[in-house]
């Protein structure tokens with residue numbers, strides 16, 4: 768079995784990776800991949816900053 772990141776031989780401690788570095792890389796890759804699924808741009812439903820305060824009593 769070899770490391771899916773760099774192809775080196777898998778280390779028992781870091782299975783299925785060869786090292787902590789590759790395990791971290793895979794985790795970062797996974798996180799980045801999941802982040803790209805989230806909408807980055809604000810959608811049309813987003814309220815503008817100058818929208819009226821719904822609760823006037825909290826206004827300073």
Ligand SMILES: [Zn+2]
Nearest residue numbers: 770773785789
């Ligand atoms: Zn590796």
